Amino acid sequence: RSYKIAVIPGDGIGNEVMxxxxxxxxxxxxxFGFNVEQQWHDFxxxxxxxxxGRMMPEDWKDQIGKPDAIFFGAVGWPxxxxxxxxxxxxxxxxxxxxDQYVNLRPVRLMPGVPCPLAGRKxxxxxxWIVRENTEGEYSSVGGTMFPGTEREVVIQETxxxxxxxxxxxxxxxELANSRPNRHLTSATKSNGIAVTMPYWDARVEAMAANxxxxxxxxxxxxxxxxxxxxxxxxxxxxxxxxxxxDILSDLGPACTGTIGIAPSGNINPDRTGPSLFEPVHGSAxxxxxxxxxxxxxxxxxxxxxxxxxxxxxxxxxxxxxxxxVLAEPSLRTRDLKGTADTGTCGKAVExxxx
Amino acid sequence: RSYKIAVIPGDGIGNEVMxxxxxxxxxxxxxFGFNVEQQWHDFxxxxxxxxxGRMMPEDWKDQIGKPDAIFFGAVGWPxxxxxxxxxxxxxxxxxxxxDQYVNLRPVRLMPGVPCPLAGRKxxxxxxWIVRENTEGEYSSVGGTMFPGTEREVVIQETxxxxxxxxxxxxxxxELANSRPNRHLTSATKSNGIAVTMPYWDARVEAMAANxxxxxxxxxxxxxxxxxxxxxxxxxxxxxxxxxxxDILSDLGPACTGTIGIAPSGNINPDRTGPSLFEPVHGSAxxxxxxxxxxxxxxxxxxxxxxxxxxxxxxxxxxxxxxxxVLAEPSLRTRDLKGTADTGTCGKAVExxxx
Ligand SMILES: CC(C)[C@H](C(=O)O)[C@@H](O)C(=O)O
Ligand SMILES: CC(C)[C@H](C(=O)O)[C@@H](O)C(=O)O
Numbered sequence: 001r002s003y004k005i006a007v008i009p010g011d012g013i014g015n016e017v018m019x020x021x022x023x024x025x026x027x028x029x030x031x032f033g034f035n036v037e038q039q040w041h042d043f044x045x046x047x048x049x050x051x052x053g054r055m056m057p058e059d060w061k062d063q064i065g066k067p068d069a070i071f072f073g074a075v076g077w078p079x080x081x082x083x084x085x086x087x088x089x090x091x092x093x094x095x096x097x098x099d100q101y102v103n104l105r106p107v108r109l110m111p112g113v114p115c116p117l118a119g120r121k122x123x124x125x126x127x128w129i130v131r132e133n134t135e136g137e138y139s140s141v142g143g144t145m146f147p148g149t150e151r152e153v154v155i156q157e158t159x160x161x162x163x164x165x166x167x168x169x170x171x172x173x174e175l176a177n178s179r180p181n182r183h184l185t186s187a188t189k190s191n192g193i194a195v196t197m198p199y200w201d202a203r204v205e206a207m208a209a210n211x212x213x214x215x216x217x218x219x220x221x222x223x224x225x226x227x228x229x230x231x232x233x234x235x236x237x238x239x240x241x242x243x244x245x246d247i248l249s250d251l252g253p254a255c256t257g258t259i260g261i262a263p264s265g266n267i268n269p270d271r272t273g274p275s276l277f278e279p280v281h282g283s284a285x286x287x288x289x290x291x292x293x294x295x296x297x298x299x300x301x302x303x304x305x306x307x308x309x310x311x312x313x314x315x316x317x318x319x320x321x322x323x324x325v326l327a328e329p330s331l332r333t334r335d336l337k338g339t340a341d342t343g344t345c346g347k348a349v350e351x352x353x354x
Numbered sequence: 355r356s357y358k359i360a361v362i363p364g365d366g367i368g369n370e371v372m373x374x375x376x377x378x379x380x381x382x383x384x385x386f387g388f389n390v391e392q393q394w395h396d397f398x399x400x401x402x403x404x405x406x407g408r409m410m411p412e413d414w415k416d417q418i419g420k421p422d423a424i425f426f427g428a429v430g431w432p433x434x435x436x437x438x439x440x441x442x443x444x445x446x447x448x449x450x451x452x453d454q455y456v457n458l459r460p461v462r463l464m465p466g467v468p469c470p471l472a473g474r475k476x477x478x479x480x481x482w483i484v485r486e487n488t489e490g491e492y493s494s495v496g497g498t499m500f501p502g503t504e505r506e507v508v509i510q511e512t513x514x515x516x517x518x519x520x521x522x523x524x525x526x527x528e529l530a531n532s533r534p535n536r537h538l539t540s541a542t543k544s545n546g547i548a549v550t551m552p553y554w555d556a557r558v559e560a561m562a563a564n565x566x567x568x569x570x571x572x573x574x575x576x577x578x579x580x581x582x583x584x585x586x587x588x589x590x591x592x593x594x595x596x597x598x599x600d601i602l603s604d605l606g607p608a609c610t611g612t613i614g615i616a617p618s619g620n621i622n623p624d625r626t627g628p629s630l631f632e633p634v635h636g637s638a639x640x641x642x643x644x645x646x647x648x649x650x651x652x653x654x655x656x657x658x659x660x661x662x663x664x665x666x667x668x669x670x671x672x673x674x675x676x677x678x679v680l681a682e683p684s685l686r687t688r689d690l691k692g693t694a695d696t697g698t699c700g701k702a703v704e705x706x707x708x
Contacts (some may be wrong), residue, residue: 076545083545084552092546116583118472142512142549152516156549158496162506191430191437192446192600195496195510198438222600223636225579226608229470246546246576247601254580282577 002035003309006067006274010090011045012283013293013342014073020295020346021071024318025302027350032314039067044090046080055081055089061097064274069305070094072278073298077285088140091278095133098273100266101164102171103131103245104304105280107232107252107262112327114337115257117229125256127235130172131245133266135164136196138242160196160241162203169207171269172239176214179236184208186218187240187248200241224248228255249280258335260294261326263301265308277305294333295346296322321352356389357663360421360628364444365399366637367647367696368427374649374700375425378672379656381704386668393421398444400434409435409443415451418628423659424448426632427652431639442494445632449487452627454620455518456525457485457599458658459634461586461606461616466681468691469611471583479610481589484526485599487620489518490550492596514550514595516557523561525623526593530568533590538562540572541594541602554595578602582609603634612689614648615680617655619662631659648687649700650676675706 005025009018022038029036041063042048043056055075057063064070075090076083094100109115109125142156176184186204190197201218208216219227221244227234228251240248253262262280279297287293303318325331331348332338340348359379363372376392383390395417396402397410409429411417418424429444430437448454463469463479496510530538540558544551555572562570573581575598581588582605594602607616616634633651641647657672679685685702686692694702 082552084548087545088548116471118468118470137512138546138548140548144549144553150516154514154550154553156512156547158491158510158512160508162504189597189600191441192492192597193510194438194442194492194494195498196508198436199498199508222604223613225601225605226613229583229605229608230612243543243546246543247579250576251579251583251605254583258584259577259580 001311002037003068004037004039004066005305006064006070007038007040008044008070009073010075010283011077012074012285012288014045014075014283016288016291016293016342017279017295017298018071018073020342020349021298021302023346023350024299024321024353025071027353028302028306028311028314028318031317031354032311034311034314039065044075046077046086049081049086055086067274068309070274070276071302071305072276074279074281074283076283079285092138094276095266098268098276099134099270100268100273100275101132101134101168102265102267102269103133103249104265104267105129105131105249105252105262107249107256109256110261110323110326112329113257113261117232117255120232125232127252128175128237129245129249129252130168130175130237130239131249132164132168132240132242134242135159135161136242158196160199165200165203166207169203169239172237173207173211173214176237177211181236182214183236184214184216185224185235185238186216187221187224187238187244188218189221189244191220221247225251228252253280258294259297260333260335261296261300261322263297263304265301265304267308275308277301277308291341291343292334293342294335295342296326296349299346299349317353318349321349324352325349355665356391357422358391358393358420359659360418360424361392361394362398362424363427364429364637365431366428366639366642368399368429368637370642370645370647370696371633371649371652372425372427374696374703375652375656377700377704378653378675378707379425381707382656382660382665382668382672385671385708386665388665388668393419398429400431400440403435403440403443409440421628422663424628424630425656425659426630428633428635428637430637433639446492448630449620452622452630453488453624454622454627454629455486455488455522456619456621456623457487457603458619458621459483459485459603459606459616461603461610463610464615464677464680466683467611467615471586471609474586479586481606482529482591483599483603483606484522484529484591484593485603486518486522486594486596488596489513489515490596512550514553519554519557520561523557523593526591527561527565527568530591531565535590536568537590538568538570539578539589539592540570541575541578541592541598542572543575543598545574575601579605582606607634612648613651614687614689615650615654615676617651617658619655619658621662629662631655631662645695645697646688647696648689649696650680650703653700653703671707672703675703678706679703
C-alpha cells in the first residue's frame, strides 16, 4: 500500500510539530508495511503572503493535485496578516473547495494527563464532536453601510442549506449509531438565534426519525458549555454548527487537560476530494520558535489520517503509543506540566510505537 | 427612599425562586430603611401564551408603566411554546424596548462552594462579563428560500452598529478602568467570522485609545472558553457580543460551581428606561414544581438591582449573607451537593442578613 500525502506545515508552531507528526508517520509506515509519499508545500503561511500578496499560488489546486490526504499544521500570524485574510485564503478555503463537510474531533481524557476538572478519571470523558465545516456562521458574505460614520451598520449572513445541514447530521447519527451508547447531543441556540437555529433543530428531529436506536437530546450552546465542565461524562457524540462545533472542540480538549493534544479530521465522507488532518490548536505565535509546543495534536492527527486511509492497525498503535508517553510526566511538554521539549516528546512517541 | 419594582416571575422555577428573592428584598428594605412597592405581572409566561396566543398583552408597556426596575424570574417552556417565540415575545423584547444594552454578570468563586475546577480557591476567580444585549447575533431578521425542498436555504443576519458596539465597549472599558487590575479581555472570532468580528476588533482597538491605563487583549471565542477552564484567574472584565457573552456567562458560573447562583443585570446605563434583573439560569421545566431550585441566583439579582438603585449598603449585605449561607453545606441546594430545598435556602439568606 502506498499513500500520497500533501504536507503543509503552515505558520508558527505548525513548523515545529509537523516534523514530529512525520517522524511518527514514517515509523508507522515501516512497522506496518505501507509507503508514504510526501509532497511538501511551501505556501498557506503568512510569509508567503508577505512575499506574494496572497496565501497560496493561483494554481494551488493543481500543485496539490490528487493526494490521498492532506496533512496540515496550523496557519495564522496576526502581526503579519489579519487572521480573517490568512485563514479564508488557506484552511477555510481547503475545507470548502474539497467539500470537507465534517470536522471530527475526539474529546478523551488520557491516562496520566492532569485534568483541570476535579475528580475526573480516564474513561469518564470520551466522546466525539462532529462539526459542520463548510457553511453556517462561517461566511464571507456581508458588508458595511455608512462606513466610518455614526450610522455605520455591519451585516453578516449565517447561511444554512438543507443539503449542508442534513449531510453532517447524517454523519453524526451514523457515528452515534455505531457506538455502544448510541447517544447524540445537538448544540442549538434556537431561543435566541431565531431563524437558523430553529431550522437546525427541525432537521435534527427529522433525521432522528431514521435512527430509532439513537437516543438524542439538544442543549442550548450556553448551557452546553456549562455541561462540558459539570457533566462531561454525559456525552457520546455531540453535533454542532460550524461556530458551535468550533467552540466545543476547544473547550472539550481543555476539559481533558490541554488543547495541545487534540487532533482533527476535516473529512469529505464522499471522497470526492482529499480529507485534511490537523491539530486543533493554532499556530501560537507567542510560543513559536521555542521548541516547547506539544506535538501530540499533530501526531494524533496522523493517526486519524491513517484510520481514514484504512490503516486501522497503525492508527490504533499510534494512539496507544501516545497514551504511554502521556502517562510519563518527564515526556510531557510544558502545557501538561512536563519538561520535555517538542522533539523529546515526539521521539518518545516514535519509540513507544515499537 | 421608595422604589417601584415590576415583578415578573415568568415560567417554571421562576415562580419558585422569585418568592425567595422578594423575601430577601423585603428584609433588606426593613433593615436599611427603604420602601419597595411591588407591582406583580401575570404575563410573560407560556401559560399566558396558551390562553391568549401571545406572551404579553398588547398594552404591556402601559401596564408596566415606569418602574424603577424590573425584577424578573425566567421564561420558556418548550413543550408549551417554542423557545424562540416565548423568548422573543418577552425577555428579548424587554432588552430591546427598554434599551438594556449591557448585560452584566459576575463570575465569582464563593467561599465553601464546591468548585469543579481542580485546586481553585475563592479569590482565584472573580471577574465580570459585559455582554452586548440588544443586537449582534440575536436577530429576528432572516428567512428561508425554497422551503421544504432539497434546495432549501436559510439565512439569518448578524447586525452590528457603530452605536451599539461602541456604547457597550465604553461601558466595559469604564468598568475595567474602575477596577484595581484595569484589565479588559475582548471575545472575538475574527479569523472565522470575517465581516462582523473584524469590525468588533477594530472598534475595541479604537475605544482602547481612550483608556490608556487599561491593559487589554483579545481571544478568539473557542480558545477563550478553554482559558475559562484552564486559567480563570487571568480575567478581570470580559466583553463580548450578544452570543459570545451569552455563552461565556453560562460557562463562567459553571466553572465556579453552578449556574444556579449567578445573577445578571440587563442594564440601560442611560436610564432612559428601567433596567431588568434576573438570574442567569433559565426556567428549567425538568425540575420545576419540585422545590429544589437554587434561589441564590434570584436573590443575588436582587442585590444587583439594589446596587443599581443606589442602595449599595443593602446590596453588599445581601452578597455577604449569600456567602455565609453558601459556606454551610446543609443550607445549599442539590446543584451544590447540598440537601436544602428552595425555601430553606432562601430563608437562610434572609436570616443571615441580620
Ligand atoms: C433564554 C435565552 C434567550 C437567554 C439568552 O440567550 O440571552 C438566556 O440564555 C440568557 O442568558 O439570558
Ligand atoms: C483558525 C480558525 C479559523 C479555525 C476555525 O475556527 O475553524 C480553528 O479555530 C479550528 O478550530 O480549526
